[in-house]
Amino acid sequence: MTAPEPVCRYVYDLGALAEHVGKVVAALPExxxxxxxxxxxxxxxxxxxxxxxxxxxxxxxxxxxxxxxxxxxxxxxxxxxxxxxxxxxxxxxxxxxxxxxxxxxxxxxxxxxxxxxxxxxxxxxxxxxxxxxxxxxxxxxxxxxxxxxxxxxxxxxxxxxxxxxxxxxxxxxxxxxxxxxxxxxxxxxxxxxxxxxxxxxxxxxxxxxxxxxxxxxxxxxxxxxxxxxxxxxxxxxxxxxxxxxxxxxxxxxxxxGRFLVAACGSYLTEVLDVKRNHGVHYVLVRGGTHHFRLPVSWQHSHPFGVRHVEAWPATLPRPGVRGEPVTVVGELCTPKDVLARDVVVDEVRAGDVLEFRHAGAYGWEISHHDFLSHPHPEHVYR
Structure with a gap:
């Protein structure tokens, strides 16, 4: 990657938020x-x-x-x-x-x-x-x-x-x-x-x-x-x-709360490594539950997509997984730092970016931001 820091940001679509809430309010009866x-x-x-x-x-x-x-x-x-x-x-x-x-x-x-x-x-x-x-x-x-x-x-x-x-x-x-x-x-x-x-x-x-x-x-x-x-x-x-x-x-x-704002936000985080331990493929990302605590709080695998990034240093190996279940984990020193578990992906590699959708509610707001003192993600409003 050419960026000085790995990708890690929340992106909010304020136009989509306004459209959704406008329709919700308009449908309410007298x-x-x-x-x-x-x-x-x-x-x-x-x-x-x-x-x-x-x-x-x-x-x-x-x-x-x-x-x-x-x-x-x-x-x-x-x-x-x-x-x-x-x-x-x-x-x-x-x-x-x-x-x-x-x-x-x-x-x-x-x-x-x-x-x-x-x-x-x-x-x-x-x-x-x-x-x-x-x-x-x-x-x-x-x-x-x-x-x-x-x-x-x-x-x-x-x-x-x-x-x-x-x-x-x-x-x-x-x-x-x-x-x-x-x-x-x-x-x-x-x-x-x-x-x-x-x-x-x-x-x-x-x-x-x-x-x-x-x-x-x-x-x-x-x-x-x-x-x-x-x-x-x-x-x-x-x-x-x-x-x-x-x-x-x-x-x-x-x-x-969540019904109004969840869909307007996404949490994007770069894959730092992919490795296999005891039969499980782990996708390690820049970020985790200290930025996006909702999945571990609600004990679910949060839905995500993979944005493939082709740029990669020629001098480094590039581990990845194809057509196999993966568990997405963050950068914290705890096995509970899990965003998604046993999700089959077509392909994911180090350097790709994961987009966790419907992350506009109870994501950043409820997270333990400063555990291990990692940098905070960007927040982008469009």
Whole structure:
């Protein structure tokens, strides 16, 4: 290779991102709004692209709130997260967030204290950890012991506090029970469960919801990039389902992350070596899970293609593999640094470049960037 350093970069197609999100938002039925869950990718160019398209941003930390306000000073922001500090609550109220998603009774009291002291009123949704059962998905956020939300059994206490505490305005409920769900039918069934649950709570507790937040959880099929969540089929069914929602639910909020941004990004990394150990062909790349942690986090082989590079120093041997399964590993000193395992390739050689597709969400954002102090990848926005 003639470059001074091996290829290692993220490339984001902002035009494709805007086109995709524009279509997603346009297909939503009346009363439904799409917020972007920033945890998936909080890069400034991504946020600036989404700011005029989404209803606003969903943040889960003071740092994310600052990023949201930097690109959308007056935009709508929802503040969630299971462990908000008192300082973050005060920051949220000072920044004028639209609503806080409350995860415990203690948090309600902290919000009340801060709002009263600041002379503000905090609109809140109560995030409820339902008993379930729910459709199968990659991650369960409710229906079993997790740190998220208020146990459904403790809801009477939480509703009473939300209604009675000073400085707090009860606006409705937040329900986010699954992550990476790939079935439109299952997602619609879950939302219908939400409808039945919330209407029963309204009757039991004598409250009325203005806003219902149904979370995100719509997935990306990394195993088959040609078989993605059918948004059109889902929104067609959603339009019928929303017709059964009470009229006083003026707003139905979604807060998606990976479904909006995954397809816009690719992670490209150069093959440094190819070798065989104990019957396994290993493709060693410049980079790895310290740049792109999603595959090891989700325990999957991430889809990739090979970009063949013909230039190669004549003085060096060039190892490669043809028509055999390979395991792609990074440059870290751990056997867990694996991006893909046992994937058959037509051909891959040292000096070629691998392109990991659908890497726009939970890639760089969740990675342990400075382990072994390797250089960071480039980030290119087009």
């Amino acid at each position: 009363r439904c709004r799409m917020f972007y869950a920033m945890k998936a990718n909080s890069a400034e160019p991504v946020l600036a692209t989404l700011a005029p398209l989404a209803a606003g941003f969903e943040v889960a930390s003071g740092g994310e709130l600052a990023k949201a306000r930097a690109v959308a000073p007056d935009g709508e922001v929802l503040f969630g997260g299971p462990a908000k500090t008192p300082g973050e609550i005060e920051q949220a109220l000072t920044a004028g967030v639209t609503r806080l998603h409350v995860e415990s009774v203690l948090e309600l009291h902290r919000i009340s204290e801060a709002a009263t002291r600041l002379g503000r009123t905090a609109a809140v949704l109560l995030r409820v950890n339902l008993a379930g059962p729910f459709p199968k998905a990659t991650l369960a956020m409710a229906g079993r012991p997790t740190q998220f939300g208020i146990d459904e059994a403790r809801l009477p206490e939480a509703v009473r506090a939300a209604v009675e505490l000073p400085g707090v305005a009860f606006a409705g409920f937040h329900l986010h029970s699954l992550s990476n769900n790939l079935s439109p039918e299952a997602h619609l069934a879950m939302l219908d469960l939400y409808r039945r649950k919330i209407t029963s709570w309204e009757e039991a507790f004598g409250v009325r919801c203005e806003v219902v937040n149904v979370g995100g959880g719509i997935g990306v099929n990394y195993a088959d990039l040609t078989a993605q969540f059918d948004w059109t089929r889902f929104t067609d069914g959603l339009a019928r389902l929303v017709g059964t929602f009470p009229a006083h639910w003026r707003e139905i909020d979604f807060e998606c």
